[in-house]
Ligand code: HEM
C-alpha cells in the first residue's frame with residue numbers, strides 16, 4: 001500500500017504536476033522563468049558556491065540520465081571492478097562538489113542581509129530538498145559501491161515502466177531504505193520543480209550557440225508591408 | 241545596400257547646465273519601482289570624473305564592448321564561448337555597491353519620536369534591506385567636482401594625459417568641468433544584444449530602439465557587463481535586466497522622450513537617420529584611427545535620390561524619409577560635422593552623438609586681469625576679466641585651442657577615439673560660428689576676420705546661420721523630429737506589445753511579478 005503510494009502515486013502526481021506546471025508557467029507566467037540571479041547583491045561568496053554546485057550537478061545529472069537511457073552501456077562499463085570503481089569515484093567527487101557548493105549557497109542565503117530580501121520560501125524549500133537529496137546520493141555512493149549497476153539494472157526498468165504506464169515496483173521495494181528515500185526525494189523535487197527557480201534549467205540558453213549575434217526584429221515584414229498588392233489581413237510575425 | 245532607419249540623438253554639451261531634470265523625468269516615469277531605485281537610465285555626470293557606475297569607462301574592470309583580435313570583431317568578455325562558460329557566475333558583473341545602495345530616511349521619526357533631550361534625526365534606511373545604513377555614496381556624489389581627489393582625478397580618460405597637464409587641470413584657480421548626460425546609445429552594433437544568451441534583447445527594425453523582452457530575459461546577466469556604457473541595469477527584485485526604452489510608447493504617439501521633452505537647457509535633439517546595415521560589421525571592425533570615420537560613413541544622405549530609392553525598396557515609409565531629411569541629428573553629425581560619438585573605440589557604433597563643449601576648453605583664454613576688482617579678490621578666487629570669452633585681438637585665431645584649459649587629448653579620449661584633430665575641428669567650427677555671430681551682432685570683429693574664420697573651418701555663412709539657429713533659437717519641432725508611427729502599425733503595436741514584439745515590463749499582460 002505504502003509502496004504503491006510512494007512509487008506509483010507519487011511519481012505520477014509529480015510528473016503530471018511537472019508537465020502541467022512548467023508548460024502553464026511558460027505560456028502564461030513567462031515572466032517568472034528566470035534564474036533569479038543574486039549576483040548583483042552579493043558576488044564573491046556566490047562564486048564559491050554556485051560554481052562547484054552547477055558543474056557538479058550537471059555531471060551528476062548527466063550520469064543519471066545516461067544510466068536511465070542506456071542502462072546496458074553502464075552495465076557493460078561496470079563489468080570490470082576497476083571501471084566500476086572509477087565510475088563511482090567520479091560520481092562521488094562531483095556529488096561532493098554539489099554538496100559543498102550547496103552548503104555554501106544555503107549558508108550565504110541565510111546569513112546575508114541583502115539576500116534575505118530576495119529569498120522566498122520556495123528558494124529555501126528547494127535548496128533544503130536538494131541538500132537532502134545530495135546527502136542521500138553521497139551516502140549511497142559510499143555505502144553501496146555498486147549503486148550505478150543497480151540503477152542501470154533495476155531502477156532504469158522501474159522508471160521506464162512508469163513512462164510505459166505499467167509501473168513495476170517489485171525491484172524498488174527490495175532496495176535498501178536510503179535508496180528508497182533517494183527515489184522519493186527525487187520525485188518530490190520533480191513535484192515542486194515548477195514552483196521554484198529550477199525552471200531556469202529548462203530554458204538553459206543552448207540556442208545561443210547557433211543564433212547570429214545581432215537580433216533585429218521587424219513588427220511586419222518590412223518589404224511587403226508597404227506594397228499595395230500585399231493583403232491587409234497579414235499577421236505580424238511572432239518573434240519571441 | 242540594406243537601408244534602415246534609426247532614431248538617433250545629439251546632445252549639445254555647451255548647452256547642458258547640469259540640472260538633472262532629464263534624469264528625474266526618466267526616473268519618475270520608468271524607474272520609480274522596487275528593484276529599480278538605484279537605476280538611472282538617464283544620468284548626468286561631471287567630467288572629469290569617474291561617472292556612474294564608478295569608472296564605467298575603464299573596460300579593464302567590467303570588460304564591456306567589442307575588441308578586435310586578429311582582425312576579427314569579438315565581445316571583450318562575453319559571447320558564445322566566454323559567455324556560456326561563465327553563465328553560472330559572471331566574473332565581470334558590477335554589483336550594487338559599484339552604483340550605490342539606495343536609501344530613504346525614517347521621516348516618521350521626526351514627528352513621532354517621544355520627547356527626549358537630544359535632537360531628533362531621521363536615520364537613513366536602506367531601500368534594499370530596510371535596515372539603518374551608512375551612506376557611502378549616492379547619485380551624483382561627484383557632482384561639480386566635489387570629492388575631486390576621489391572622483392575627478394580617477395577619471396579613466398586621463399590615462400594618456402601627461403602629469404603636467406593633469407596638474408594644470410586640477411589647479412584650484414584653473415579647475416574646469418562640464419557635464420556629460422548619458423543614456424543608452426541605441427547602438428548599431430549593440431554589445432548588449434550580442435551578449436544575451438537567451439536572445440531577449442533586440443533592436444527594433446523600424447526605428448532602431450534597443451529593447452529587452454522582459455518575458456524572455458532569464459537573468460543570465462551578461463548584458464550588464466557587456467554594455468561598455470553600463471546602460472543595462474539589473475533589477476534585483478524582479479530578476480530581469482532593464483534599460484532605456486527611448487520612451488517608445490511616447491515616440492509612437494508623437495511625443496518627445498521624457499528626458500528630451502523636459503530638458504531645460506534644450507541640449508537634446510532627436511531625429512531619424514538612414515544608415516546602411518551592410519556597413520555595420522566593417523565599420524565596427526575598423527582600425528582605431530578609422531573608427532569614427534567609418535562609423536559616420538554608415539549614415540547616408542537622405543536627399544540622395546539613390547538612397548531614397550533604396551530606402552523605399554526596403555520598405556521605409558515616405559514619411560520616415562521625409563523626417564530623415566529634416567533630421568537635426570543628420571545635420572549636426574554629417575552636414576556640419578559638429579557631433580561625435582562617445583567612446584567610438586568601444587565599437588558598438590553608438591547612435592547618440594555629442595557636440596563637444598567649447599566653453600570649459602576655451603575658458604583658458606582669460607588672462608588674469610590685475611585690475612582693481614581683480615586685486616580685491618582673494619588669491620584663490622578666480623580673476624574674471626570682461627574680455628575673457630574670446631580674445632579676438634590675436635592674429636592667430638586658433639592658437640588658443642592648443643593652450644586650452646582642458647587638454648585636447650582628454651577630450652579626444654572621450655569623443656574621437658583619441659584623434660585630437662577631430663576634436664580641434666569641431667571646436668574650431670563652434671568658435672567660428674561665434675566669431676561670425678559676433679561680427680554680425682556686436683560688430684567688434686571685422687568681416688574679413690569672420691570670413692577667414694569660417695573659411696578656415698570649411699563653413700559657409702549660411703551654414704553658420706543654420707548652426708546658430710539650431711543652437712540658440714530652435715523650437716521643439718525643430719529639435720525633435722519624430723517620424724510618424726504609422727497609425728495602422730501603431731494600433732497593432734499598442735494592442736499587445738508583449739505578444740507580438742516583446743516588451744520591457746510595462747504594459748505586458750502579466751504583472752512583472754518575481755518568480756519563485
Ligand atoms: C545548464 C543548466 C543551468 C544553468 C545555465 C544554470 C544557471 C544558473 C544561474 C545563472 C543561476 C544564478 C546564479 C546567481 O545568483 O547569479 C543559477 C542558480 C541556481 N541554480 Fe542553476 N543553472 C543550470 C542548471 C541547474 C540545475 C540542473 C539545478 C538543480 C537541479 C540548478 C539549481 C540552481 C539553484 C538551486 C540556484 C540558486 C543558487 C542560489 O543563489 O542560492 N541549476 N543557475
Ligand code: SF4
Pocket residue numbers: 423424425426427430431432433450466467468469470471472483588
Ligand atoms: S548603449 Fe544601449 S544599445 Fe549600446 S550596448 Fe549599451 S545598452 Fe546596448
Ligand code: SF4
Pocket residue numbers: 265266267270281282423424483484485486487497498499500
Ligand atoms: S528616452 Fe525615456 S527611457 Fe530613455 S533615458 Fe530618456 S526618459 Fe529615460
